[in-house]
Amino acid sequence: MVRKVGEIVTDQLSKRFGKIKAVNRVDIVVPQGSVFGLLGPNGAGKSTTTRLLCTLLKPSFGTAQVGEFDIIENPVKVREITGVLPEEGSHTLYPSMSAYQNLEYFAKLYDVPDEEIPGRIEELLTFMELWERKNDRAGELSTGNRQRLALCRALLHKPKVLLLDEPTSALDPVAAKRVRELILSLAKKYKQTFFINSHNLSEVQRICDRIAIIDKGQILLTGTTAELREQLHAKQEYMIRVTGDIEKAKSIAESQHFVESVKVGVDSLIVTIDNPFENNSQLMQGLLAAGVNIIEFAEEEASLEDLYLEVLNGGGD
């Protein structure tokens, strides 16, 4: 078998809890410097996968490489090169210590050179807009601020790999956007590799290069958004913006044998077309011949949400 190369490579990674197959023969490859999104409903196995990768749990079967290290053979090395935001991120902080003291403590634990510690802490707390809270006890911060602090903790030692379990779940939209931008810039600038669990489809769509959909411990699909769409043969929808008689445009579209469905908006039609490369021009000609003025004819992006619902339910809503 050809050995797969990536910053994170799982090989039949599996975890059982009694009868429950929480993670079942998962094969994932995450290239260095990329942002990978693991999507799935509650109880799908996302957090268990993260816990296996950060060596908090041992696999029941299979294994994974993180960086150049095997999670079973070399867990200490894996921990050195990873930064983790666990699901209950704030539980990894010491509540009676201040925000600053927490980071100082973990920086020493991670062997950040002494002279770099104050600068790193100030940089991270400032970025997360927590600098003014540096002397507040972690346990007295709001949930969102604790999540920001836990993210600072994960990033502190500039790890090669970041395993983030729902990193923006408790954040307000502005903070969530800042975190997304931070992830993208770190992946690009320092080639840090991100493995992110999320429910947030639009977030994943915005920042992830590659995506896997997991349910009941099994990967149902993996690839880029474009690849996923191809695998699913998602319906090809087009938006046709017209001036004039929209009802007439609708009836012409409906009369074409290759048009599956037509939805009408204020000044546009959303048309589902079979084999669009062959048939689009015929539809356009039909509309123009009937005197319909076309202003725009554009492919509608199948959203990840559509794909997700299609994969999980075997169809949309």
Ligand SMILES: Nc1ncnc2c1ncn2[C@@H]1O[C@H](COP(=O)(O)OP(=O)(O)OP(=O)(O)O)[C@@H](O)[C@H]1O
């Ligand atoms: N320590 C444990 N002991 C027993 N069962 C567990 C344990 N941890 C997880 N499970 C079970 O494993 C399955 C996967 O759980 P996991 O937490 O990985 O899901 P998840 O995808 O992270 O869900 P969520 O979106 O709710 O966070 C669930 O059925 C869960 O009940």
Ligand SMILES: [Mg+2]
């Ligand atoms: Mg979870």
